[in-house]
Amino acid sequence: MGSGHGETINVTLKVWRQDGPGDAGRFDVHQQAISTDASFLEMLDQLNEQLNDAGAEPVAFESDCREGICGTCGVMINGRAHGPQKATATCQLHMREFRDGDEIVVEPFRAAGFPVVRDLAVDRSPLDRIVEAGGYISVNTGAASDANLTPVPKPAADMAFDAAACIGCGACVAACPNSAAQLFTSAKIGHLGLLPQGQAERWSRTESMVETMEEFFGSCTNHGECSEACPKEISLDFIAFMNRDYMKAKVKNRALAGQR
Amino acid sequence: MTDMTTSTAASSGRGTSPALDGRVPDGDLATKWEDHKFSMKLVNPNNKRRFDVIVVGTGLAGASAAASLGELGYRVKAFTFHDSPRRAHSIAAQGGINAAKNYPNDGDSVHRLFYDTVKGGDYRSREANVHRLAEVSVNIIDQATAQGVPFARDYGGLLDNRSFGGAQVSRTFYARGQTGQQLLIGAYSALMRQVAAGTVELHSRSEMLDVVVKDGRACGIVTRDLLSGEVTPHSAHAVVLATGGYGNVYFLSTNAMMCNVTAAWRAHRKGAFFANPCYTQIHPTCIPVSDDFQSKLTLMSESLRNDGRIWVPDAFDDARAAADIPESERDYYLERKYPAFGNLVPRDVASRNAKTVCDEGRGVGPLKNGVFLDFAAAIARDGVDAIAAKYGNLFDMYQRITGENPYEQPMRIYPAIHYTMGGLWVDYHLMTTVPGLYAVGEANFSDHGANRLGASALMQGLADGYFVLPYTIGDDLAGMLGEQAVPTDDPVFTEAVAGVNDEQHRWLSINGTKSVDHYHRELGRIVWEYIGMERDKAGLEKALTEIPALREEFHANVRVLGSADTLNQSLEKAGRVADFFELAELMARDALEREESCGGHFRAEHQTEDGEAQRDDDEFAHVAAWEWNGTGTAQTRHREELSFENVALSQRSYK
Numbered sequence: 001m002g003s004g005h006g007e008t009i010n011v012t013l014k015v016w017r018q019d020g021p022g023d024a025g026r027f028d029v030h031q032q033a034i035s036t037d038a039s040f041l042e043m044l045d046q047l048n049e050q051l052n053d054a055g056a057e058p059v060a061f062e063s064d065c066r067e068g069i070c071g072t073c074g075v076m077i078n079g080r081a082h083g084p085q086k087a088t089a090t091c092q093l094h095m096r097e098f099r100d101g102d103e104i105v106v107e108p109f110r111a112a113g114f115p116v117v118r119d120l121a122v123d124r125s126p127l128d129r130i131v132e133a134g135g136y137i138s139v140n141t142g143a144a145s146d147a148n149l150t151p152v153p154k155p156a157a158d159m160a161f162d163a164a165a166c167i168g169c170g171a172c173v174a175a176c177p178n179s180a181a182q183l184f185t186s187a188k189i190g191h192l193g194l195l196p197q198g199q200a201e202r203w204s205r206t207e208s209m210v211e212t213m214e215e216f217f218g219s220c221t222n223h224g225e226c227s228e229a230c231p232k233e234i235s236l237d238f239i240a241f242m243n244r245d246y247m248k249a250k251v252k253n254r255a256l257a258g259q260r
Numbered sequence: 261m262t263d264m265t266t267s268t269a270a271s272s273g274r275g276t277s278p279a280l281d282g283r284v285p286d287g288d289l290a291t292k293w294e295d296h297k298f299s300m301k302l303v304n305p306n307n308k309r310r311f312d313v314i315v316v317g318t319g320l321a322g323a324s325a326a327a328s329l330g331e332l333g334y335r336v337k338a339f340t341f342h343d344s345p346r347r348a349h350s351i352a353a354q355g356g357i358n359a360a361k362n363y364p365n366d367g368d369s370v371h372r373l374f375y376d377t378v379k380g381g382d383y384r385s386r387e388a389n390v391h392r393l394a395e396v397s398v399n400i401i402d403q404a405t406a407q408g409v410p411f412a413r414d415y416g417g418l419l420d421n422r423s424f425g426g427a428q429v430s431r432t433f434y435a436r437g438q439t440g441q442q443l444l445i446g447a448y449s450a451l452m453r454q455v456a457a458g459t460v461e462l463h464s465r466s467e468m469l470d471v472v473v474k475d476g477r478a479c480g481i482v483t484r485d486l487l488s489g490e491v492t493p494h495s496a497h498a499v500v501l502a503t504g505g506y507g508n509v510y511f512l513s514t515n516a517m518m519c520n521v522t523a524a525w526r527a528h529r530k531g532a533f534f535a536n537p538c539y540t541q542i543h544p545t546c547i548p549v550s551d552d553f554q555s556k557l558t559l560m561s562e563s564l565r566n567d568g569r570i571w572v573p574d575a576f577d578d579a580r581a582a583a584d585i586p587e588s589e590r591d592y593y594l595e596r597k598y599p600a601f602g603n604l605v606p607r608d609v610a611s612r613n614a615k616t617v618c619d620e621g622r623g624v625g626p627l628k629n630g631v632f633l634d635f636a637a638a639i640a641r642d643g644v645d646a647i648a649a650k651y652g653n654l655f656d657m658y659q660r661i662t663g664e665n666p667y668e669q670p671m672r673i674y675p676a677i678h679y680t681m682g683g684l685w686v687d688y689h690l691m692t693t694v695p696g697l698y699a700v701g702e703a704n705f706s707d708h709g710a711n712r713l714g715a716s717a718l719m720q721g722l723a724d725g726y727f728v729l730p731y732t733i734g735d736d737l738a739g740m741l742g743e744q745a746v747p748t749d750d751p752v753f754t755e756a757v758a759g760v761n762d763e764q765h766r767w768l769s770i771n772g773t774k775s776v777d778h779y780h781r782e783l784g785r786i787v788w789e790y791i792g793m794e795r796d797k798a799g800l801e802k803a804l805t806e807i808p809a810l811r812e813e814f815h816a817n818v819r820v821l822g823s824a825d826t827l828n829q830s831l832e833k834a835g836r837v838a839d840f841f842e843l844a845e846l847m848a849r850d851a852l853e854r855e856e857s858c859g860g861h862f863r864a865e866h867q868t869e870d871g872e873a874q875r876d877d878d879e880f881a882h883v884a885a886w887e888w889n890g891t892g893t894a895q896t897r898h899r900e901e902l903s904f905e906n907v908a909l910s911q912r913s914y915k
Contacts, residue, residue: 037550052775057822064516066556070347092660118827132456136449137408141328141726144406151417161410
């Protein structure tokens with residue numbers, strides 16, 4: 001190992017192991033020598049290779065693109081969702097962020113809405129339920145008009161994009177002391193609600209998504225930990241936007257306005 | 261396990277094999293698709309609910325197909341092995357999506373996009389398919405925009421376009437550096453809308469491990485629940501595979517960790533021919549391998565070549581830092597060899613030249629396995645702010661991965677496997693050689709011929725799913741009205757379920773000494789060495805010896821721990837790597853039989869004096885589609901002749 005230009009450091013890993021949703025779970029401790037060029041997940045790959053060689057079951061953890069865009073990965077590293085580096089998903093975190101002799105505690109995302117599946121893997125399917133509740137614009141294939149028929153002011157388009165950058169990793173929920181999913185939900189509501197195409201269903205969408213969110217997740221008390229942990233740095237402003245739209249949706253006389 | 265392709269491949273002879281009816285309609289190219297849409301049979305709106313359709317995979321092609329079929333009223337079952345449909349690897353596409361909108365008024369047209377795609381594919385694709393792709397490209401942009409996909413816009417609020425990958429017109433729509441994610445979220449949201457409407461039944465964390473065929477027709481699939489390990493049969497009137505490409509046969513590629521060939525390969529074993537497996541695309545601008553533990557490679561968008569200059573030192577083993585090497589001792593080899601196109605030569609040309617200079621010993625970086633992509637001149641010309649505005653996110657990503665600052669020192673890049681043009685053979689209806697079984701997106705052998713143009717993968721995936729399959733599948737299903745789907749207690753299903761269960765237990769019972777990843781990595785080394793950027797006869801023959809030997813060791817000595825009834829990621833990978841072994845051998849065989857160079861397939865024996873790919877149109881203007889004949893038996897090579905009536909074949913030149 002270590003044929004690259006990174007140095008090798010020794011770290012103590014405390015890794016959460018849990019055989020299944022009903023299992024109590026425990027921490028296993030491993031000493032790991034690792035190049036600072038390795039990514040955090042490549043360090044776990046190496047740990048698993050060593051465990052397998054020694055006849056012990058590898059640690060289950062999830063990842064896919066390893067480019068910070070698919071949102072599959074995500075663990076708590078020393079108590080922080082996705083670890084110490086700002087705007088960085090777990091897969092993009094590299095060992096050069098750590099020092100020789102560090103102790104690193106690795107846990108699954110912790111939230112009642114995200115039950116542990118095994119070891120570091122959790123079930124984030126409630127996020128899909130929120131999208132299913134209205135996170136779309138109802139346009140059947142073939143029903144679209146020419147794309148340039150409706151100009152979208154650039155500031156609105158840019159802000160919608162900032163919200164649409166959400167990768168659905170769930171770090172916002174894991175970081176929140178209340179396990180709230182406001183940042184995730186508001187990113188979707190903000191993305192669609194800021195665009196002209198999203199206006200027709202704006203109020204019903206907001207109401208339905210917010211209420212579905214509340215079935216699974218805790219309440220927001222404006223700590224802001226979500227935005228701090230977000231690998232895409234989604235702004236808290238979208239939560240304010242969502243809250244305002246939710247209020248409006250509730251007070252509007254929707255029957256008379258023809259919106260429901 | 262014995263060799264399956266090491267004996268001489270059987271061939272179906274010259275001319276199109278009777279087994280390969282492309283079902284390309286007659287008539288004028290420009291109106292073929294319109295005419296065909298009229299001639300195809302329709303399923304009455306009230307009858308669509310009588311048909312079950314399975315869609316495997318929820319990337320761009322799968323999600324768009326499942327959503328569109330659900331909207332039409334079919335009863336759809338969608339499967340993904342991810343925890344959510346939104347995670348498919350389509351999401352990682354950075355650059356953009358082509359469409360013949362001609363919004364910039366710079367001379368683009370459906371015919372030009374068609375022409376560029378056929379030419380870019382080095383004349384190894386079906387004209388009729390490519391023309392249809394170009395036709396529906398414009399509808400994709402309309403559809404995605406209506407869904408809320410936030411494409412880049414100019415200050416007037418209209419959509420912006422850029423030129424991409426050396427195209428002479430600006431036809432690429434983009435969404436910052438995450439066009440794939442935004443298009444996938446659009447397709448995913450359309451899919452979730454149908455889930456809410458009850459037309460699509462979504463099965464996440466379900467991996468397809470077999471296709472079930474009865475009386476020659478696909479009638480369902482078998483899946484394994486990745487959490488509980490439960491193996492379940494699913495029955496339908498038609499099965500659509502949208503399961504992506506096979507780039508991970510190389511172990512190191514820009515594909516996501518879980519991308520695999522298993523669904524396509526198991527369909528192949530059930531009778532679907534596999535076409536052109538040797539057509540693989542190398543992307544020239546990826547971050548070089550840094551160490552033995554490397555798990556995957558990261559792409560740096562091709563757009564960087566618009567402003568970056570590629571060079572290596574003149575001297576061999578020059579260990580100086582880039583800044584210490586004077587201009588007079590640098591070799592800007594692409595600008596030197598290709599004055600007209602310079603750093604913007606096509607992907608395959610840029611890649612091979614990088615390999616050449618590294619093989620010479622002029623590579624840069626600690627492992628001497630890269631070339632410089634230098635932005636110093638662009639920064640001096642346009643200023644740091646302008647470069648940051650264009651490439652800021654890419655520069656940040658590069659720095660996170662390498663720890664080096666590309667504003668201050670050149671990037672180091674090297675080619676990596678990125679996309680696979682080969683895949684399941686399909687006819688004009690996107691149906692495989694197994695009736696009732698379809699393949700869409702990267703999983704089919706596609707419209708890209710031997711080489712895909714930049715920003716065309718997203719276009720093809722969505723074209724197939726939104727605008728082609730929903731029409732063609734109806735023509736097939738209309739004839740089945742009144743027929744019930746095969747019940748899942750039929751022996752064909754119980755046998756398939758037993759087979760999948762046996763497979764899981766076989767992996768767990770080997771109890772060897774080495775991990776699945778170990779064998780995957782070793783396989784990848786062989787495939788990259790001999791079936792990578794450049795192939796030759798001796799190397800391919802070596803691959804055909806080494807791959808089966810390693811495969812036998814894998815089946816005898818792999819260690820898969822744990823059980824089959826929980827989340828077991830080693831167990832999942834074991835089956836996928838086993839399929840990669842079989843595919844790798846077929847790739848070598850296909851590359852050996854194709855005695856020419858074309859697109860992504862470069863045979864060292866077949867090059868011009870200038871070192872460019874030399875096609876042999878007399879012998880090889882055909883699709884090679886391989887038929888599985890059972891484990892241990894050579895596969896049969898079938899030909900589908902390609903005719904070019906609308907594009908004149910020519911030799912590419914970028915001087």
